[in-house]
Amino acid sequence: MTSIIIAIDGYSSTGKGTFAVEIARRLGILYLDSGALYRTVTLYALKNGHIEWNGEIHDRRLQEDILLGRVEISVMPRRDGTMRVFLSDEDVSARIRELEVARNVSAIATLPFVRNFVDEQLHRLGAKGCVMDGRDIGTAVFPNADLKIFMTADAEIRAQRRVKQMEEAGQHPRFEDILKNVQERDYIDSHRAMNPLRKADDAIVLDNSHMTVEEQMVWLDGILRERFNISLL
Ligand code: DC
Numbered sequence: 001m002t003s004i005i006i007a008i009d010g011y012s013s014t015g016k017g018t019f020a021v022e023i024a025r026r027l028g029i030l031y032l033d034s035g036a037l038y039r040t041v042t043l044y045a046l047k048n049g050h051i052e053w054n055g056e057i058h059d060r061r062l063q064e065d066i067l068l069g070r071v072e073i074s075v076m077p078r079r080d081g082t083m084r085v086f087l088s089d090e091d092v093s094a095r096i097r098e099l100e101v102a103r104n105v106s107a108i109a110t111l112p113f114v115r116n117f118v119d120e121q122l123h124r125l126g127a128k129g130c131v132m133d134g135r136d137i138g139t140a141v142f143p144n145a146d147l148k149i150f151m152t153a154d155a156e157i158r159a160q161r162r163v164k165q166m167e168e169a170g171q172h173p174r175f176e177d178i179l180k181n182v183q184e185r186d187y188i189d190s191h192r193a194m195n196p197l198r199k200a201d202d203a204i205v206l207d208n209s210h211m212t213v214e215e216q217m218v219w220l221d222g223i224l225r226e227r228f229n230i231s232l233l
Pocket of ligand 1: 012034035106109133135
């Protein structure tokens with residue numbers, strides 16, 4: 001069953017990407033990172049001068065470019081299940097992780113015409129089957145997904161995970177600052193006017209505060225066997 005659509009939503013730093021990529025790799029289906037598409041639109045806006053140094057967005061100009069088809073996004077899966085993303089012909093997979101994009105993406109992701117555009121792209125790319133992660137996949141993008149999972153974990157544990165990742169990258173953040181940032185992002189994501197983060201009524205909650213990736217796979221395997229008669233172990 002390769003046409004299955006699995007929607008994974010949840011708070012930031014809950015390990016949605018890691019979980020989704022592992023599923024994609026094991027089931028041999030396409031992984032689509034919806035956040036990466038918001039980041040790519042943000043990079044386009046930065047490259048084309050639609051975002052001022054103070055964060056002000058020229059939304060009319062961005063909207064016009066989107067309407068005229070100038071924002072060309074495509075993706076390509078890697079063998080390990082992760083996703084490469086292209087803006088026109090440029091591989092922007094690394095650039096969209098840079099700080100300047102991270103700083104502006106939340107504001108770009110609140111613009112309704114951007115959300116509509118990204119939704120269209122996600123439908124175009126994922127309609128034939130995928131595992132997709134984000135904030136509104138099970139509620140807005142694919143409300144009829146075959147399986148919906150809502151991921152959560154204690155804020156302190158998520159902050160600890162982020163600190164560890166940053167330390168591995170040679171940074172030395174303060175735990176209190178990271179915890180505050182995690183809590184702020186939770187608030188912004190769940191209070192946005194259009195398609196805020198919330199659990200779909202038919203989503204299954206996965207609290208992975210005290211679970212390894214392998215334990216999460218075993219948990220999901222039970223559900224996939226029961227519902228679809230497929231296994232990822
Ligand atoms: O998951 P991420 O950090 O790459 O997401 C980047 C931004 O995009 C973040 O501000 C949340 C937003 N986003 C969203 O609004 N809806 C989605 N489906 C995915 C991401």
